[in-house]
Amino acid sequence: MSDATAPLTTVDGKPLKAALAAAERRARWRAFLLVVPLLAFVLITFIAPIGQLLKRSVYNPAFSDNMPNIVAWFAENPAGTEPDEEAFAALVADLRQARENKTIGIVGTRINYDLPGSRSLFTKTARKARKLEPPYREALLKIDEDWGDPMLWQVMRGASSAYTINFYLAALDLTRDAEGKIVPVDENRRVYVTLFKRTLVLSVVITALTLVLGFPIAHLLATLPLRYSNLLMIFVLLPFWTSLLVRTTSWIVLLQSQGVINDLLVALGIIDDDGRIQMIYNQIGTVVAMTHILLPFMVLPLYSVMRPIDPSYVRAARSLGATSWTAFRRIYLPQTIPGIGAGALLVFILAVGYYITPALVGGSTGQLISNLIAFHMQKSLNWSLAAALAALLLGGVLILYWLYDKLVGIDNLKLG
């Protein structure tokens, strides 16, 4: 009979809550100390770098840090103002300074992201900037007509703030026109949306394939006597123990046009030598190889959910008058939903971010969005765009996760 106004106390008058906390403090501290190493590891190696990268997708100070005068002019004059002599003077001053600081390349590259072809404009002009004399407007236009391009000025205005959403626009095949309005880029330069769609579609296909292939195997594993199921489990896990690279290249050996399968088909007379089927370096290759590699991620959660399902449920359904199909559909399948959900989520998330397999066997049509992220990280060095693409991917996965929670309930997830 506890009274809300008079909290319970221990026999010597201490509040019960405080006494309880004191009594359990030691145990709680010890538990926390056990977690600390992993927590620190995750913070340092995972959360911090990802946070850094995500920041890059909206923050790029390459222009704003190195071109202070023109940045100040943009700040004083609202968007749409014609660049006047004062603006050109500021620009020339910045170009001279940047040349001296050897930062002109960085500045040019930054503008080049939004307006391809303008890097050389900056480096070329900066080389000659020292000798320029007023009026600067005419002097710059004499070096290159492009300095009068309102598009260039719009891009520089956008870059004058270190914080920008332009990389996200670029990642969605959008850009800003001379007035700063958001418009789609030229049709022949649209790549990312197509790739996002392809990544999504291929991931769904791969997830569906692993489910279709993995469900019967998981069921077999769960119902076989333990000594057989252990052996079978080793076969399922075998791909895990082989190098990813070896597995992928073995698919190349199998599927290429001079490969085992084509040779066999030709030898059997099913296709002639000119009609060899292209099964690799395209989407088929990506789907086949990734389905194989991701299959265990579907089988294991399914198995762990199916193993404890008592066979008497299906028997009960049968004895109550259900055909074996009805018993499967109404009784067995609903009980495996947590496993299907976990497997599908796991495979889908892995597939969406998969990189090495599509890079090796995807050719040009089997590339996924992660291959482009890698390209921007390693080749074009446009890290901000890579970060924006990665952030969109992450956002998409989080939305799917949220959807899953709404539809199936995350408590139903069983990962093993």
Added chain:
Amino acid sequence: MQKVPENEYGEFVLSAASSDGAFVEFDRVQKSYDGVTLVVKDLNLAMPKGEFLTMLGPSGSGKTTCLMMLAGFETATHGEIRLGGKEINNIPPHKRGIGMVFQNYALFPHMTVNENLAFPLEVRGIGKAEREAKVRKVLDMVQMGEFGNRRPAQLSGGQQQRIALARALVFDPELVLMDEPLGALDKQLREHMQYEIKHLHERLGITVVYVTHDQSEALTMSDRVAVFNDGVIQQLAPPEDLYERPENSFVAQFIGENNKLTGIIEERSDGIVKVRLADGATCLALAVNCGGVGEETLISIRPERVQIGREGQANSHEARVEELIYLGDHIRCRLSVHGTDDFIVKVPNSAGHKHLVVGETTTIGWETEDARALNPL
């Protein structure tokens, strides 16, 4: 063979009586899982409609296999199983129309109680209104009226048991199979449920085949009990016959408590044998299942048929009191009789009854017909 007639749900229709009146019939049924050993050896069993038959036996005796063959989850390796006079060996379980209660209840965890109960009606294509009426009726029958919207996991063991029972009855099967349905309940609840199942059986007039390894459960509930051991029915009899007139040593041992005395038959006349025990004493017993003169036999005597302080009559023997265990309503005495030191006698704890002392020697005795000479173990 005559074609099995089916009703509107595709179940075959049970005709009330076959030629010899048996409703469920096992005819020379054998079952082997591995092709090497027989789990069920030459099973012959006929039960009339409305009977409550219990298959009782230790684990591995083949009783559950028999039940599974009847339900259709195992196929008979040899022989015929007939239901209502029709062979059902090749009829799939869902067309047999047999209700079944499983050991772990097998209530579908993703469905509410109502959905569980409606399931057998749904798969038979019965309309929603009729379904609801039947579910309501059967819920009331097992006194679980308010629990329709719960999930099985929210029910206690006893409540789950009732729902499992209701689910096996909701589609009005004529035959209900129960596979150790009370095994998971505590003692008190188990005893209570035994009576309930028995009363339901009486009220509904259904035929029940019940499998258990608990002999008191078998004795309480059944019209007849089939004692299984080693794939063979050892004895098929009503409970009182089984207890009082066991036909072989296994049944005598398995059902109730039993005192054993082994010896060699010396004389045999008029169904009475004179047996010489190991220490040279003799004793008279009813010849039930024993060989001729010179053969070994095992005499079985129920503890409650042994009288203490019986002197001067046939079958009076000296006994030394080894141990006394106080059990409230009676006192369990362990005696040493003719070299057997686990001879048990139950002494009622009634007023004026003689109290024994450990170490004392007393006289015990029994009627000749209470000592049954059986096959040696």
